[in-house]
Amino acid sequence: MEVGEVGRARAIQVQGMLAVLRHVHAHPATTRARLARDLGLSRGSAAEIIARLHALRLVAESGAEPTGARGRPTRVVHRHDRGPVVAVAELSHESWGVAIAHLGGELCPVRRERHDRPGAPEDVLARMGAALREVQAAYGTRLRAVGIALPGTVSDGRLVAAATLGWRDVDIARGLGIPFSMPVITGNDATMAGVAEARRGSAADAGVALFLTVEVGIGGVLLERGRAATGATGAGGEFGHMPFGDPALPCPCGAHGCWDLEVDGRALARYLEEPPPAAPRTAAGAVLHRARTGDAAARAALDRVAGNLGRGVAGLVNALDPQVVTLSGLAVVIADLAGPAVRAAYLAGLMGFRRRTPPPLVPARFPDDGSMRGAAELAFDAVLSEAGLDEWRRDARDAAG
Template sequence: MEVGEVGRARAIQVQGMLAVLRHVHAHPETTRAQLARDLGLSRSSATEIVARLHALRLVEEGDAEPTGARGRPTRVVHRHELGPVVAVVDISHESWRLAVAHLGGGLRLLRREPHGRPPSPDQVLAQVATALGEVREQYGGRLRAIGISVPGTISDGRLVAAATLGWRDVDMARRLALTAPPPVVVGNDATMAGVAEARRGAAAGAGVTLSLTVEVGIGGVLLEHGRATTGATGAGGEFGHMPFGDPALECPCGARGCWDVEVDGRALARLMGDPPPAAPRSAAEAVLRRARDGDAAARSAADQVARNLGRGVAGLVNALDPHVVTLSGLAVAIMDVAGPSVRAAYESGLMAFRRPAPPPLLRARFHEDGSLRGAAELAFDAVLCEAGLQEWRRATRPATAGPA
């Protein structure tokens, strides 16, 4: 075989291995027969590729749960217990979380720590850096990428602004001393939550998804077949700063009339006649509990915030034309308490041609940990590629130990 033909054969082999790996990641506990059918492989090719991946400690095979049917037991393909992992960090307005994710989407939460007040980037990121160092020591060469979710505007990998945290122009990777491999993926928390819903959650299989998350303010992302559309520099999806609100209200971002300040704990506190809360998410949950328990003032505030949410969603649907809309974070609690108000405002704000069959408003599957799961998905994108496979081959000779 000539040199060019050898190179082409190797490239085909690598692409076949990556296709199987990505399928196992997207469909944990798949069978070899399913792999062959879904990927258009012959049985022998599927067997050969699975064997190669097993030799690299990327996948294993085991018996499926017994069904009582006759014949040979079905063998399932799943992650190798010594396979690659990614570390994921979610920095929210009130705390930070650290987890480790495995091939196939399994997530294990390791730590959760509250912030001081006000949350200092130096203090918070120093704590996170120490925790990530411990994960590196624990998993060694199995740690292949790091995903970081932040509640702010991300442009070209930098945190431009997290208005409600009071952080500006933070180089996350440098602050965390992550200047060497493994690769680091930094993203907006709402964007990452949307990725989780589009790939594994309520919107799995939808062509175009509008994902919205209410925490302190509202953010989101438009996704096409699980891929986020985030604009020229990655800063897209700042839906909370569209002028859907009262122009008399100033947002911490510097603009007036932002939707952000009409749909969260700050809005509920204002409607209740309370001072601006130090912890808006916790304050919102308290008001919504009172509304659920029958408090008339809290119920009125919840209905107003629900209408503010529904009208804004309608505007985005008119502009972006998604198949489905997923709602996450505090939006789920608002739907639980005042769902009819959300839907009435949503439907009345839609263009007439959309009303007979409007894009459904879906409760997010991962409404509490979507940003962590989305960060894991994007971190694994950096692993399940040709360069990532080559790096894994180099890193696992000799075998790398570490917890499963």
């Protein structure tokens, strides 16, 4: 066989292995028959690829549950117990966590700690980095990538600004002290949560989806076929800093009139003529509880925030044309408690032709750990690549001597 033909044959083999791996990742515990059907493979080709992947300890097979149907029972293809893993870390305005994710998306928490939101990031990042190094020590070469979800604007691997933490221009990889050479994917937490919803959650069937979450301010992302549209530097999706609010109000981001200031605990406190809350998320929860239990003033404040939320969503739908809008965080609570106000403002803000079939507003499937799940998906994108597969095979050869 000529050199060029050898190269082409190898490329076809690699692409076949990656196609099977990605299918197993997207469909954990898939059957061999379904895998072959979905990928357009013959039974023989599927069996050959699976055997190669099994030899590399990437996938394994087991017997399927009996169905009573005639014919040879199919086999179930799933992750190998000694296969690759990725580490994921999540930083929020009040805590941080580290977990391990396996092929197929299974998430296994490792550690979760609260922090006191210090102005300097060194202590928090050092503790997160120590937890990641413990994971590396435990998993060795099985650890193939790291995904990190951050509560602020992220660009080119740096946390440009996290207003709730008081952090600016932080080199995350350096702060974590990550010594190992492997892909480190950093991103905004809302963006990563949106990825989880688009790939495995409430927007999994949508080609174009909009994800929005309210915590302290509002974050989100537009997703096309499970991939986040984050712009030239990775800082796209800062919907909370669109000028949908009062232009007289300064935002910690440096702009005025940001939507952030109209949809969270700061807005609720302002409408109630209360002092700005030190902990907007906690304060919002308290006001929403009062509204739920019949407090008229809290209810009026909630309805104003609900209208602000609905109008802003309408503006984004008009501009971005998603098939579905997935809501998370306080946005779900607001929509539950003040659904008519949200929907009325949403429909009123839509262009006329959109009102006939407006994109539905649906709650997120992963309201608690979406950002970690999304970080794992993006980290596995690096693992399930030609470079990632080549590196795994090289390490397997080296381990075999």
